[in-house]
């Protein structure tokens with residue numbers, strides 16, 4: 001149902017086969033992008049994860065993941081990985 005409300009309702013559903021990683025899966029970012037709003041700096045993945053330009057994330061359960069990847073440097077500059 002499309003209500004046209006302005007609430008930020010995340011209703012992405014993964015219809016891919018095989019299923020993409022769920023939002024609570026550490027590999028959640030491997031899910032497909034279903035909506036991109038570069039002017040606002042975020043993308044919506046099919047598992048409901050909101051992925052921001054700075055690599056921060058907003059999970060469908062309300063959880064927030066701080067930016068965890070450098071966006072303007074090469075990863076090898078950093079000695080350790082947050083994974």
Ligand SMILES: [Zn+2]
Nearest residue numbers: 014016020046
């Ligand atoms: Zn999917």
